Amino acid sequence: AQKITQTQPGMFVQEKEAVTLDCTYDTSDPSYGLFWYKQPSSGEMIFLIYQGSYDQQNATEGRYSLNFQKARKSANLVISASQLGDSAMYFCAMREGDRDDKIIFGKGTRLHILP
Amino acid sequence: EAQVTQNPRYLITVTGKKLTVTCSQNMNHEYMSWYRQDPGLGLRQIYYSMNVEVTDKGDVPEGYKVSRKEKRNFPLILESPSPNQTSLYFCASSPIPREYRAQYFGPGTRLLVL
Numbered sequence: 001a002q003k004i005t006q007t008q009p010g011m012f013v014q015e016k017e018a019v020t021l022d023c024t025y026d027t028s029d030p031s032y033g034l035f036w037y038k039q040p041s042s043g044e045m046i047f048l049i050y051q052g053s054y055d056q057q058n059a060t061e062g063r064y065s066l067n068f069q070k071a072r073k074s075a076n077l078v079i080s081a082s083q084l085g086d087s088a089m090y091f092c093a094m095r096e097g098d099r100d101d102k103i104i105f106g107k108g109t110r111l112h113i114l115p
Numbered sequence: 116e117a118q119v120t121q122n123p124r125y126l127i128t129v130t131g132k133k134l135t136v137t138c139s140q141n142m143n144h145e146y147m148s149w150y151r152q153d154p155g156l157g158l159r160q161i162y163y164s165m166n167v168e169v170t171d172k173g174d175v176p177e178g179y180k181v182s183r184k185e186k187r188n189f190p191l192i193l194e195s196p197s198p199n200q201t202s203l204y205f206c207a208s209s210p211i212p213r214e215y216r217a218q219y220f221g222p223g224t225r226l227l228v229l
Contacts (some may be wrong), residue, residue: 045207045223103148104160
């Protein structure tokens, strides 16, 4: 079974609209961390936001926020007021536990922002 | 400037010819990792290292070797490359796992095995 599921292979969104990219995860470990990365067409991986399993509040970084719903095992990325430069591939990732530091990535969502 | 460097950035080789992709970070990070990225599969972890002389397998370690003799360097070795190892490879580093918030990624190495 996939540990990180991103159900949207691709999305088209009008500029200035808000965007929600879905991510669900599967773990039985109470301690874990969730990440979102952006990969523009140039190829580099850019860290966007992090949420720890014990964090009480949803993480926010500028226009990015993480809608963390622990009971549903959901960690959706919300981008407010989208811009053309937000067009990229977005990856959700998870680190499980405190001992095993494997990191598992989802397959990604390609976001296209339309002018 | 804090960074992770990888060399080479692009490599074309033939089946069976041993190659090494170097990775170096200047941030004194304990944790380093290698990933491969393939279309439709996202990034998959090959190996990771929690510190010098400590390495562990990720999800797809077959056909790869790594070593961590120095904190800053984490080379990826393909002893006998095969066409199915054609991929985009990323090296990443971060501070010790319990404190990190994000990994810093290198620019990537595109490998083509003929």
